Amino acid sequence: MLRLSHARVFPRSFTAARSLLTTTRLSTDAVAYARPLPPGALPAYDLAVELINGDAAAKRAKVERLHAELEKTGEDVEKTKLEKALEKLEIESEINLPEVRWNFKNGLLDLSKPVHRHMLERSWRNEGRLDKLMERVYQMHVVPDILPELHPTLDLRVNFSLALTSEEVTPLSKSPVNLEDVEPGVFLGPEQTSKPPTLKAQVYHTDTRLYTLLMVDPDVPSPATKSFHTYVHCLMPNIPLSVLETSITLPTSSSDSALQYVPPHPQQGTPYHRYTLLLLPQTSPAPLALSALPSREAFDVRAFVKEHKLDGPGGGIFFWRGVWDESVSKIYQEVLALPEPKYGKPPKFDPYVDEAGNRSRKYI
Template identity: 50%
Template sequence: MFALRRLQPLSVRLVRTNTTLQAASSTKAKAPAAGASQTADAPVKKRRVRPLKTRRPKISLEHPREWNRPLAFGVLPVYDEALKIIKADSEALKVEIQEVQASLEAAKKASEPNTEAIKEIEEKLQYLEIQSEINFPEVQWKCANGMADLSKAVDRHIIEKRWRKEGALDLLMERIHQMHVVPDVLPDLHPSFDLRVTFPEHHDQNNIPEVDVKSKYGFVEPGVYLLPEQTVEPPKLYKDVFHTDERLYTLIMVDPDVPDEAINSYQTFLHWLQPNITLSAISPSMISNTNTHTQYIAPHPQKGTPYHRYTIMLLPQKSHIDVPVVEMDQRLGFSVREFMAKYDIDPSTGGGAHMWREVWNETVSGIYRDVLKLEEPRFGKPPKPDRYADVKGKNRYML
């Protein structure tokens, strides 16, 4: 008779070295020699785990880096020759720039300056400045890695072209029109610069949604859903403006989806208002001093209602305007159209915009209780009419 013997499984331990992963067996292939000490039960010394460094350090205006050639001289002669041609072309354009600058100064010093001619010369000068720098690899590399200097015409041109051509503007306009922000909030909108909104990032652990207050702020894609606890504090706003002169803008944030029971429709709630914000290409990217007028009120979508469209706009002003602070009892029923008509604001001439969506959760109850000091309303679908209410409770067999 044959006897069956259960074999012990061979445990394999992976050991990480500098170059490869090696497989080490916990049992020896050969039997130990006689008299050898048994070390199988001895504690295994743990190796120190070194933290892995990121392959690429952070690159930004706060952490700048210099551009390095991807290829050394002589490795690829055609690349070296291309750089020589780009440099020669840039030098020729710079000579032409000096000639155009001289003609511009002469046109301005004329006894009767021709405004249209001066404007044409300035546009030609800006075009030449862009063309003299745009083909250099280091210029493109810096703009692609967050180190663009918007005081330079070439950097402004590259950043604006990327915003208009690579999908960011298209996505914004798609969400604004698909979700009917135009025409529900504005009759028309033509953004002229990139407005980015950041809120605390959301972390979902053990299926419990929560916001890590220590986490960094993250950029919000237009039209996405956010949680009310993410938007309790005002967002941080960033911009890429492409005009060098200082212009005034009005910041407005509204919710056009508050139920109006009186007319069985919706009305607008004003969450935020800040007029006379000065912006230009050389001003800081982060917009500051935005909560000194009509202060920010956190979004609070009512229970039982569909999603709410929270819309932020930076609308261009023609001059300085004097706007009174909107009191709490005047925020509900705010009309963006009437505000623009009163202060001569035309959103079709430029500006910036952004929007996101929210629905009710338990955080909204705290906003009503602690911030608004109001009883929280609750909405729902009206009950269906009972067609048999008149005959219920009656004997159907008796006249």
Template identity: 50%
Template sequence: MLALRRFRPRSLVFVRGNATLQTPPASDLPDVAEGEAALSQPGSITPQKKTRLLKTRRPKISSQRPREWNRPLAFGVLPAFDEALKVIKADSVVLKEEVQEVRASIERAKEAPAKDEDVLRKLEERLHILEVQSEINFPETRWKVANGMADMSKAVDRHLVEQRWRKEGALDLLMERIHQMHVVPDVLPDLHPSLDVRVTFPEVPSSDASEDAPLKVKYSQVEPGTFLVPEQTINPPQLYTSVFHAETRLYTLLMVDPDVPDEANETFQTYVHWLQPNVQLSALSPSPLQNINSHTPYIPPHPQRGTPYHRYVLLLLPQQSHLSIPKLSKEARLGFDVRAFLERYGFDASIGGGAHMWREVWSEGVSGIYSEILKVGEPKFGRPMKADRFAHLKRSKRYV
């Protein structure tokens, strides 16, 4: 049989950061006066409370906090990885030489006396494909785009950002909400976005804020189709865009509410909250967008009391050229015909542009918008109250 050997437990001494010092024997203690003098002498050691250092989290990588890319493996650790990089670099050199040839062909086509637009367009498309393919396989390029350090002046970075927007769910969520809530066809006959529009509004203020220490206003991104309160949308939103074309193009900013009651016709009509034509956008445009409240100024959403939720649709419509659109008065905002407006100025949302939407219902803040901004009486809708058949009984004594 196997005999189990017993080990004598060792006495373990644990030292805590806030433990008190062990008191020496009474014979070793100095007099009180001597002890106070010793503590008052310079250079004397006094017991101090140890502080525990908190582990700091590494900040996220972004364009504001960039970080250099480092190889995941050193040379020679994995020969297959080194050989793959050599193949990628060799292929990139060949493609870049072809890029130079296509650029020279484009210059010759532009300088030709009889310029063929169809040939020129095909050459530009081929140039874009070659610029993307010459750098898309580099690990460093993909790593920077994935960590928010894309250089939008490069065709390959624009392509990867657009691919991420189209395939990772942001565009799918937008189009799902657009069709679920019938923005198409209630507002537009068709919609195919070609650029990403992100909307941010202030968060709902917390009840913990006081007048002495007010909380800092914090903006958060609005998910398409979500509910906001009118108190959040008093001021214009901050608009962030991801544009995937290098050249500057013109867009018209339009924000409408298609759910305003029309009592005369027993239906709904559209109200224009915001209109700004000739917005210049390119891949290098700063975000958030600036100077977009000079044409038809922003009026905050004001869903009427007694109505269901309102849809607030924000559009960036592509223009073919510079447009001269007259400003809308407060009276012309109500009853706006979006389809006639699109047809008159040649807008077509089926070939590109941007879109976003959210929803709101009535709250107490709407009354202030009507009195202070619109300066009209607040309408109230809903079913009329039924007459109470037992009102006379409620006013009389029940037990007499």
């Protein structure tokens, strides 16, 4: 009986070319793009490159015509439309070029170029980072507990490693986490967050815009209401950000317009706390002037956002979780200068115990 093999048979020249392409892809020593296959090694590849280059050249010609048309247009709505169309066409003219894709894959980015900005934002939105963030934001009810909704337009990253000692990076009995690029929703020990993190807010607009940063804890117990209230750990308005200006340094001292960073201090006997960073765009180009700094205790995020018109579209969000350990006592003593509270479930009512704690006899 004749048995048919399911293995595919390729021409010898195709096999050799495919091997050469694989070897080239695995090489990480290259510092500049080089065509992976020499002309003639694989005719199909040559035709694909020719087609891509032809399409790019045709679109570049349209870009030149749009540039000339834009120079003749005044400051009006029509000019704004032309600028958007021009940027879209510039992206389309370069996004399929092998060199552009190779540079992006190898981290050789020039964010002054529309195509690199577009690819960076597309990677953030489509390759899992934004999905993981929002999945955990909704799973842990950060939204809607703090704000009714938020649709991020920037990639907010948190780095706690720069200011910590080796002992603080991985305290005893703590599972190690990546403190250089913290994952949303992970547990961090109070020692690991005792110093302000360095933040990177990757926005995708070229112009400089102002943002306000809030760091809040919505899980602080309130004995008066027998519920929880929100505590402000940091408030910082008027942060200038652009695609090339992304670093944020948190204030280490309070001023007329900012509240310094207070390290997380989850109270003993409470469930985990959700330490949340909100980076909200200011709708006005003028700096935000706070008439008075809010109280850290019982802070109303929604009212603050509405009052200062920070409820525009977009922004950024990030959070991690924390629970009490022995190091919290040091924060209360040295940073807050307050007695450390302790919480727990109220004792179960026993009808047979009097006010003095004496149990009455069951039978008389």
